[in-house]
Amino acid sequence: MLDLLRPLLLASTLVLVIPAAIVAGHRRPHGAIVVSAGASFAASAIFWLVLGGPSLFFFGGGSENLAVRLVVFFGDLLLWTAGWALALNAAAQARSWRWVALLTLCGPLSCFAFLVSLAPPQPCFFGPPPQPQGFGGALECPAPNPALQLLVIALYLVAPAAALAYALRDRLPVRRVGPRDIAISSAEAATDVDTADADAELEMRTERI
Numbered sequence: 001m002l003d004l005l006r007p008l009l010l011a012s013t014l015v016l017v018i019p020a021a022i023v024a025g026h027r028r029p030h031g032a033i034v035v036s037a038g039a040s041f042a043a044s045a046i047f048w049l050v051l052g053g054p055s056l057f058f059f060g061g062g063s064e065n066l067a068v069r070l071v072v073f074f075g076d077l078l079l080w081t082a083g084w085a086l087a088l089n090a091a092a093q094a095r096s097w098r099w100v101a102l103l104t105l106c107g108p109l110s111c112f113a114f115l116v117s118l119a120p121p122q123p124c125f126f127g128p129p130p131q132p133q134g135f136g137g138a139l140e141c142p143a144p145n146p147a148l149q150l151l152v153i154a155l156y157l158v159a160p161a162a163a164l165a166y167a168l169r170d171r172l173p174v175r176r177v178g179p180r181d182i183a184i185s186s187a188e189a190a191t192d193v194d195t196a197d198a199d200a201e202l203e204m205r206t207e208r209i
Contacts (some may be wrong), residue, residue: 036083043076110159
């Protein structure tokens with residue numbers, strides 16, 4: 001009974017990453033989006049670069065390691081879903097329909113990549129097993145296609161990337177016009193007017209002569 005309750009309790013507790021990300025970024029207008037999407041990128045880096053990606057789901061590697069992979073994998077799923085939903089809601093409230101359309105498109109793409117990672121057409125899609133498998137200690141795996149791997153990883157990250165881009169779009173460097181710039185512009189405009197008047201007067205005098 002306890003063996004059954006432990007994974008259920010762990011899965012239920014994992015949902016708390018969403019309110020934790022929202023509370024962590026509540027001081028900024030789009031802070032929750034930045035925290036959720038940024039944490040999703042960190043979880044993705046750990047999952048793919050440190051834990052070996054989804055291929056080890058199909059080849060064992062110890063129950064403890066499998067539990068860690070599942071926690072990071074589904075934690076990443078919850079984080080990017082939260083960041084994506086918050087960004088979509090913020091874009092809709094701001095009536096930024098281009099961002100709404102972009103975010104709406106990116107969500108299903110990342111969801112598709114997660115499903116492919118969890119249930120690929122063949123278990124060697126993301127790499128061969130770490131040790132021989134099957135009868136006689138051998139498992140024939142075709143060489144993975146690097147282009148397809150990069151495509152899946154890019155789709156994997158497209159939703160949190162779009163959410164992060166929306167949250168940080170207003171932080172791009174923009175040159176602000178101050179009083180001094182306005183004064184300089186006014187002086188330049190006045191100089192241009194005086195120059196035009198002088199040229200017109202000179203032309204009139206020339207015509208008279």
